[in-house]
Amino acid sequence: MRRLVIKNPKTIRGKVYDYLREKLLSGEIPPHEHLIEAKIAMEIGTSRTPVREALHNLEFEGLIESIPRVGYIVKPISEEEVGEICEIRATIEGxxxxxxxxxxxxxxxxxLGKNISISEDRVSKGEVRAFVDMDAQFHEIISKHSGSQRLLELAQTLRRHMLRYRIQSIYTVDNVLRAIEGHKGVLRAIEKQDLEKVHQAIRHHMEQSKKDILRYAFKEAPEERK
Structure with missing residues (x-):
């Protein structure tokens, strides 16, 4: 793990959190890895306090888990959890x-139309990683306009848990293009004000996301296994 350079002491906690989060989401710190507070602090050149706070926040996000008498480990990818989150998200976002x-x-x-246009433009320029944020914004637009703070918070929580699975699969161009097509399908249904088709489009989009995640994580989608 390369040493983290921190110039402003006031931002140490945030920088340590962002640094570790990126390592986790990129897969540089793999599933099941034991995260030792003192070791991390030494490697990135800071005290243990901001590392402890960062680990606590990462646990809240669902990226790591705390095991009694063991400490923090990176959560492994669970096919069951992916399916469960996708199913709940489809219902909530519908x-x-x-x-x-x-x-x-x-x-x-x-x-939503503006979001899709920007997404296509960024991807056409080779900025595939930018779609991670654009994807999050697309779904957040829907939740925000629902007018329900509780619904928005629930959707955000589910998206955070989904991110650790989604982040790697979404870095591939084919998966990004499929996701954008899914967004277009949702938008078309909303434009027609056809609620049944909206629910179908969202569910189809989530199902495709699940397949892409599992294909990346397990090398093949469940129905393709022998």
């Missing part, structure tokens, strides 16, 4: 879309 359509249809369509 509800969010139905509420958003009833409260801010025009703004919803405009913002």
């Amino acid at each position: 509800l969010a879309a139905s509420w958003a359509m009833g409260k801010a249809q025009e703004k919803l369509v405009a913002e």
Whole structure:
């Protein structure tokens, strides 16, 4: 692990958190890896306090887990958890879309359309990693326009748990293009104000995301296994 350069003491906690989070999401720190507080502090050149706080926040995000008398380890990829999160997200986001359509249809369509245009532009320029944020923004637009803070918070929590699985598969161009097509399908259904098709489009998009994640994580989708 390369040494982290921290110039501003006031930002140590945030920098340590961002640094470790990127290592986890990129796969540089692999699943099942034991995270030793003192060792990390020594490697990146800081005290143990900001490392401890960063690890606590990463546990909250679902990226690592605390095991009694062992400490923190990187959570392994679970096929069951991926399927569960995708199923719940499809239901939650379908509800969010139905509420958003009833409260801010025009703004919803405009913002989703703009998001897709920017996503396509960034990907066409080879900025595939930028889609991670654009994907998050697309789904957050729907949740925000639902008008429900509880629904937004629930959607954000589920997305955070999904990110550790999604991040690697979403770095491949084919998967990104499929995801953008999924977004377009959702937008088309919203434009038509066809609630049934909106639910179908969101569920299809989530199902495709699940397949892409599992294909990357396990080298092949479940239905393709022998």
